[in-house]
Amino acid sequence: MSSTSPTIDRASGSPFDDVTASEASLRRFLHGLPGVDQVGAEARAAALGTRSIKTTAKAHALDLAIRMVDLTTLEGQDTPGKVRALAAKAMRPDPADPTCPQVAAVCVYGDMVATVKEVLGSSGVHVAAVATAFPSGRAAMDVKLADTRDAVAAGADEIDMVIDRGAFLSGRYLQVFDEIVAVRQACARADGSSAHLKVIFETGELQTYDNVRRASWLAMMAGADFIKTSTGKVQPAATLPVTLVMVEAVRDFREQAGQMVGVKPAGGIRTAKDAIKYLVMVNEVAGPDWLTPEWFRFGASTLLNDLLMQRTKMTTGRYSGPDYFTLD
Incomplete structure (x- = not known):
């Protein structure tokens, strides 16, 4: 698989003015990206999983994976009581073991943000909220x-937005780009800071690895802080080959633009064994710079218990048995 990408002119006010000036130029850029070798991508993902x-190293990987979980x-049917309990678990995943690290974030609907924020306080665990008519x-x-x-x-530290897959699959790339830019602007706080923006592709609906690569570049050019595979509501959700394509994209984007973007596989990752496969892939494809919660996350509800x-x-x-830890 080729890792080269079209040259990006960074001389103007926006690093991507030259490729986003019109629908035609954006299409030309995205369709100029190297095609993904499907067989090669799946074979490499399978090999990395072995x-x-x-x-x-496994002990370190388990703690790292816990720190990367967006619980x-x-x-x-979510209730204030349920999300309070989840927030408490995020801070102390194993109440019997104070050495167990806390997770990266708690991810909820927007109306639950204030409740979660109240519980988390200054713990350092972030609050992520899905937005933009999630999941559709x-x-x-x-x-x-x-x-x-x-x-x-309400206090969200991170926003997980979904792209309009209908617009993307219809080739209306500029519409999708402009929506990401607008949502990023809406993430601004009164104090001048901004909530981090994760852009969800719903890769199970994008149909091809080429589309996953194009969506990755489109979101990164529009200012995404993270690119995320799935809502967890559509199957298939996260897979190793899809995440491989996205990890290659963030690696290549940094080489071209000098900016790091995070990756978040979400949906269907349920076991510690699977999580470690993703960590191995990230390390070997993008490098250790991405092996931190700042740049790699797992979107999951059941994964944490298996890690514990x-x-x-x-x-x-x-x-300890599956009933030793609370069910989420």
Whole structure:
């Protein structure tokens, strides 16, 4: 697979003015990206998933994976009590072991942000809110922006927006680009800071790896802080090959633009074994710079418990059982 990318002219006010000036120029840039070798991508992802991890490295990987979790609940039946309990677990995943690290963030709907923020306080665990008519992304732009602003005003540290897949698949790239730019602007706070923006592609609906690569570059050029695979509501969600394509994209983007962008696979990652496969892939494809919660996250609800079970097994020599930890 080629890792080269079209040259980006950074001389103007925006690094990408030359490729975003019109629908035609944006299309020309995105369709000029190297095509993804499907067989090669899937074979490489499979090979990376076979790496052997030794005991010391595994212990480090388990703690790192815990620190990278965006502990998530996005159900219509979510209650204040449920999200408070989830926030408490995010800060102390294993109440019996104070050495267990806390997770990166708690991800909820916007109306639950204030409740989660109250529980988390100054713990350092972030609050992430889904926005822009999650999970479909089908709403008027003023509704999407109001959704974002409300979540930021309630205290969200991070916004997980969804792109309009219908627009993207129809080739209306400039529309998608402009929406990401507008949502990023809506992430601004009164103090001049800004909530981090994660852009969700719903890769299960994008149909090809070429589209995943194009969506990755489109979002990064529009100012995404993170690119994210899925909402968790559509199957297939995160897969190793899809995430490989996205990790290659952020690596190439830094080479071209000098800027790092994070990656968040979400949906379907349930076991510590699977999480470690992703960490190996990130390390070998993008490098260790991405092996921090600032640049790589897991969007998950059930993954944390398996990570905790495996961690307990390594520290005590025995499995604690799935009912030892709270169900999320």
